[in-house]
Structures are given as structure tokens and as C-alpha cells.
Amino acid sequence: MTTPATDSGGIVGCILAGGLSRRMGGSDKSLMMLGPRTLAAHVAARLSPQVDLLILNANGDKDRFAPLGLLVIPDGIPGHLGPLAGVLAALEFTRAHVPGARAVITSPADTPFIPEDLVARLVTGAGESGHIAYAASKVGPHPVCALWPLDLAEPLRAYLSDGGRKVLDFVRDQGEIAVPFEPATLAGQEIDPFVNINRPEDLGALEPFFANLTESDAGTPTGSPVIGVAGWKNSGKTTLVARLVAEIAGRGLRVATVKHAHHSFDIDHEGTDSWRHREAGASEVALVSSRRLAIQTELRGDPEPSLDAVLARLGPADVVIVEGYKGEAIPKIEIRRREAASHDPLAPADPLVAAIVADHPVNDAAGLPVFAIDAVPAIADFILDHVGVHVAAS
Numbered sequence: 001m002t003t004p005a006t007d008s009g010g011i012v013g014c015i016l017a018g019g020l021s022r023r024m025g026g027s028d029k030s031l032m033m034l035g036p037r038t039l040a041a042h043v044a045a046r047l048s049p050q051v052d053l054l055i056l057n058a059n060g061d062k063d064r065f066a067p068l069g070l071l072v073i074p075d076g077i078p079g080h081l082g083p084l085a086g087v088l089a090a091l092e093f094t095r096a097h098v099p100g101a102r103a104v105i106t107s108p109a110d111t112p113f114i115p116e117d118l119v120a121r122l123v124t125g126a127g128e129s130g131h132i133a134y135a136a137s138k139v140g141p142h143p144v145c146a147l148w149p150l151d152l153a154e155p156l157r158a159y160l161s162d163g164g165r166k167v168l169d170f171v172r173d174q175g176e177i178a179v180p181f182e183p184a185t186l187a188g189q190e191i192d193p194f195v196n197i198n199r200p201e202d203l204g205a206l207e208p209f210f211a212n213l214t215e216s217d218a219g220t221p222t223g224s225p226v227i228g229v230a231g232w233k234n235s236g237k238t239t240l241v242a243r244l245v246a247e248i249a250g251r252g253l254r255v256a257t258v259k260h261a262h263h264s265f266d267i268d269h270e271g272t273d274s275w276r277h278r279e280a281g282a283s284e285v286a287l288v289s290s291r292r293l294a295i296q297t298e299l300r301g302d303p304e305p306s307l308d309a310v311l312a313r314l315g316p317a318d319v320v321i322v323e324g325y326k327g328e329a330i331p332k333i334e335i336r337r338r339e340a341a342s343h344d345p346l347a348p349a350d351p352l353v354a355a356i357v358a359d360h361p362v363n364d365a366a367g368l369p370v371f372a373i374d375a376v377p378a379i380a381d382f383i384l385d386h387v388g389v390h391v392a393a394s
Contacts, residue, residue: 010101011119013051014090015043016083016144017058017065017109018075029197030109031064034206039197042112044068050119051105053098053329057086066388069225071331071352077157082165083108083144084156091153097351098329104148110197112206113184114145122147125179132171135194136178142194143167143176224256225387226311227354228322228332233341236373240335240357241323247380248319253389256317258310260324268296318389326350331386333357337373354386355379 017030017040030040037045040056048054055071059080062072073093075085083106090104105122107114115121118135126133126147134146144167152174159170184193197206229241238259245255268275268285277285278298287294299305307328314320322330326346334346336358347353348366356362359373371379384390 010098011051011103011105011123011147012090012094012098012101013047013054013105013107013119014073014086015040015047015054015056015070015109016086016106017056018080018083018086018089028064030058032197034112034197039112040065040109041068043107043109043114044070046112046114046116047105047107047118050116052101055090055093056109057089066386067225069331069387071329077160081160082167084160084165084167084170087144087148088153088156088160091148091150091156093351095150095153101150103150105146106148107145108196111145111194112197113191113193113195115181115184115193118145119147121179121181125177129175129177131175131177133177133179134171135181137181137192137194138183139192139194141168141178143171145194146171224311224314224317224320225389226320226322226330227383227387228325228328228330229335230324230326230332230346230353231335231337231340232344235335235337235340236359237323237335240333240373240376240379241321243376244321244380244383247376248384251380253318253384254316256314256320258307258314258320258322258325260322267294319384319387321383333379333383335373336360336362355382 015030031038034042044054044056055073056065056068057075058065058072059074065072073089075081076089076092077085087104087106090106094101094104103123103126105119107118122133122135130149130151132143132146132148132152134144135142155174156170159173164170181193183190185191195206196202229237229244231237241257241259245257248255268278274285274287274296278296283298283300285296287296307322307325307330311320322328322332326332329352331352331354332346332350334350334353334356336343336345336356338360345364347356347368348364353368355369355371356365357371357373357375357379362370369382371382
């Protein structure tokens with residue numbers, strides 16, 4: 001069972017996939033298959049539930065990682081300087097774009113068994129020390145599986161600029177806490193939870209552990225691919241979402257939606273049987289017929305569920321379109337309209353904005369694609385391509 005990061009306190013996770021994979025013959029190691037998932041997808045599936053935002057550090061063409069549905073950030077220093085360059089990129093991105101974050105957790109993209117309580121234990125291990133907390137097992141230290149305080153960005157950049165490359169040397173210079181992890185037991189065998197894959201034979205040796213993992217288990221770490229449509233009040237979000245749903249569903253794809261309401265709403269009516277169940281105190285009421293299923297959850301003073309919690313309750317879909325939630329860490333289309341309540345742009349302040357839709361000329365796109373508000377087929381094409389969904393030719 002996955003352990004959510006309930007006490008993580010603003011942790012950004014980063015999968016490090018920026019290496020050259022020389023011992024794999026130069027192939028993109030993070031995208032090699034282990035069972036029905038890529039190595040990066042295995043890591044993402046374990047790390048995503050533990051953090052508040054998951055990103056991926058990689059260089060080159062970002063589109064090759066589109067099926068993961070993660071924001072991809074390259075090294076901020078050229079020259080393929082090793083994992084510390086990826087750590088620096090994650091620290092600098094988080095400081096610039098994730099207000100309230102307290103630290104970054106990193107994991108290599110080739111460690112498919114990372115513990116499902118990695119984040120909680122590193123956070124607890126670090127405490128209030130301000131030191132780097134890294135994982136250690138019987139095999140030895142694993143300093144790339146670590147919690148990095150954000151104020152390390154400047155000393156890390158200086159270390160790299162001075163020619164430093166060794167992760168453990170930098171960690172020890174800055175102050176360290178080694179957090180011990182016991183071996184994991186998988187398929188009746190003991191295995192180091194931080195075992196990594198460097199050579200083709202390593203990949204083959206781990207295949208038996210994934211013999212029972214089916215294709216249905218091999219989706220993206222957050223389930224179905226997700227994209228948002230965000231904008232200010234009266235910008236036309238609902239109209240655009242409805243038209244996109246019709247367009248994408250018309251192509252034979254399954255579309256789910258999430259709509260955030262800023263007001264009280266009710267989908268039931270006084271006097272119905274289900275209304276009486278709710279009024280009697282039921283926490284959840286399921287209405288089922290041959291045509292429709294609806295599950296109503298009464299919060300009764302509990303906090304509004306997170307978007308991740310809502311997405312986790314949805315059934316399988318080819319794509320989920322989220323209306324609203326403009327502050328959420330999901331890729332999104334920004335919609336602008338002359339009649340909107342505000343004309344403050346979301347892009348470029350939000351690096352997750354992937355494109356802009358507008359009913360007027362846009363002069364501040366900063367390289368983002370811009371679509372006319374009625375160009376629904378083209379917007380749908382962009383969305384499906386961006387989240388890595390492709391319709392087979394008939």
C-alpha cells in the first residue's frame with residue numbers, strides 16, 4: 001500500500017533522468033521497459049503519492065517523456081555534469097515556481113523499488129536540522145536518494161562551477177544525516193530497495209519480480225493523463241471544456257472531467273430516497289441505475305479533498321480535463337477572453353501553462369503556442385499530443 005505524504009509539508013519530488021546511460025550503450029535508460037512499465041514510470045508510480053509535486057529532470061527532447069504526464073526540466077548548467085546538476089535544476093525550479101515548498105526529494109530514474117515511505121522517513125530523519133538526509137542500506141549510502149533543503153542551491157551551483165562532481169563529497173561538506181532502510185522482500189526474495197540498473201544484464205535479472213504485473217497496472221503514476229483548462233471568471237472555461245469533450249469523445253476516446261465549484265451545490269433533491277439517506281447521516285450515498293452511477297460524499301466539516309484525491313476516484317479514461325484549479329501543479333491550457341473578470345496572465349508566471357487560447361491577439365506568449373478560441377480541433381490535437389495520447393489510424 002502506498003503511503004501518502006501527509007506530513008511532507010511542501011515537498012517537491014524530482015526523478016533524475018539526465019544521465020548519458022553510457023553503460024547501457026547510450027540508450028535512454030529511463031525509458032527502457034521493465035515489465036509493462038518504463039523504469040521512470042516505476043519510480044514515478046512509487047514517488048508521486050509521497051510528494052506534493054513530482055517533476056522530472058532530463059535533457060534533450062522533452063516529448064519522449066509525455067506519457068508520464070510530468071513537467072520536464074533540463075539541467076541549468078550545460079555539459080552533462082552528473083546527478084548534482086539535476087539536483088540543482090530541481091532546487092532552482094522549486095524556489096522560483098513552487099511557493100511554500102520546503103525541500104526537494106530526488107531519486108534516480110533507474111531505482112524501481114524505492115520505498116513507499118521514502119519521503120516520510122527522510123523528512124523525519126532530517127527533522128529541523130537543515131541538513132541533507134539521504135538513504136542508506138546494507139549495501140551502502142545512496143546520496144542521490146535524498147532530501148535537499150532549498151537553501152543549498154547557491155552552494156551547489158558554486159560547487160559545480162568549481163569543478164566538483166561527487167555527490168557524497170558535497171553532501172558531507174554541507175552536513176548529512178544517513179537514514180537507514182532495511183532490505184525489502186519481493187516475490188519471496190530479499191532485495192535492496194535502492195538497487196539500480198546500470199547494464200542490460202541488470203534489467204534482465206529484475207524481470208522476474210514483474211512477472212505478475214499486468215498491462216492494466218502500467219498506466220501513468222497519476223492514473224489517466226490530466227490537463228487543465230484555466231482562466232479567470234467569465235473567460236469561457238466551461239464552453240471550451242464542453243467543446244473539447246465533444247471533439248475528443250467524437251474521436252472514439254474516453255474523456256473524464258473535473259469541475260471546481262466556488263459555491264455550494266447539490267445534485268440531489270429534497271424528498272428523494274437518496275436525499276433522505278444523506279439527511280439521516282450517511283457519509284456516502286451511491287445512486288445506481290442501468291444508465292448512470294453517482295456517488296455523493298458528504299464532507300460534514302472535513303476539508304475539501306485535494307485534486308489528487310478526486311482524480312484517484314475517477315475510473316479509467318484516455319484523458320481527464322480539469323476545469324478551474326488554476327493554482328494546481330498540472331499541465332494546463334490558459335484561456336483568455338475580453339469579457340474575463342481579470343486580464344492578468346497566468347503564463348509565463350506558471351511554467352505548467354502549455355498553451356494559450358484567446359479571442360484576441362496575444363503579445364506575451366513567450367514562445368507558447370496560441371490558438372484562436374474557436375480552433376477546437378487544433379486545441380484537441382495539441383492536448384492529445386501533449387499528454388501522449390494517440391488515436392490509431394482507422
